[in-house]
Amino acid sequence: MRFGVVVFPGTNCEFDTYRALGEVLGLEVAYVWHQERDLSGLDGVILAGGFSYGDYLRTGAIARFSPVMASVAEFAERGGLVMGICNGFQILCEAGLLPGALQRNNHLQFRCAWSYLRVENNSTPFTNQTSQGQLLRIPVNHGEGNYFADPETLAELNRHGQVLFRYADAEGRITDEANPNGSVENIAGICNRRGNVMGMMPHPERACEAILGSEDGKYLFMSMVNHLKGRAACV
């Protein structure tokens, strides 16, 4: 089982992601440069956080036209697992692999803080090691994480269980105060209809070691591992 961490110019969370997967979880992992077109041999692809292409034009807008993104789209089409973290989420939305878009935080401030995520659907390749309603303590670190989708898209997301996480308070209540960026319906992470492409603003790779304050991020990566174990290797 092999994971790829996609690196664009301006990506800055690739080392954290590589460490979480490789050193903490002992998985096989490799960097994938944005010029790469060949994703063969990978079972999971992770678009790491950062500021690809300086966030010029819009967050993720330029990255989506990188050579690697055409391959990521094909990889997803073949059923491969794709996870976008923070800027990776923004890129997946720009690329149309996930519905909706990420806007400037409603308070205009960059927000770097711990957040609680309530698991809204634990029967996906990214959440199968969590329990429904479980609270995960995972940090956010972004200026443009304000998830937006029109009412029809939101209804679709809710109807098909595509909302994976909502920002909650420490008791699991979905409140405005617990919402770090103004995301509609406190949405922190979603997946596509098929369930093999997911994006989230919080950083699970930064919450995989006790010394960092939380190990809850492991649940997500271990869910991917668990899902992949249950089927033939390499898509």
Add this chain to the structure above:
Amino acid sequence: MLYRAEVKVVLKPGVLDPQGRTVENAVKTLGYEGVSQVRIGKCIALTVEAASQEQAAALVEELGRRVLSNPVLETFTYSLTAQTGVR
């Protein structure tokens, strides 16, 4: 022919514009009255080479849709001016 295009990208009505709201608050703080619905967008200027005005318009239209705006949040309009005497 060279054409100068100006593409104006704006947020769709109903999409929250925290920047616009903040500017509006600042304007009100300064004591100005009767100012409302401040919305912030982008103006992107580009020169395109095309055989005709129609071809230039088609190219700008496509760029506006595929690259310069995000249709989830934004709409765009553009103007096109032939650059006479320039080659």
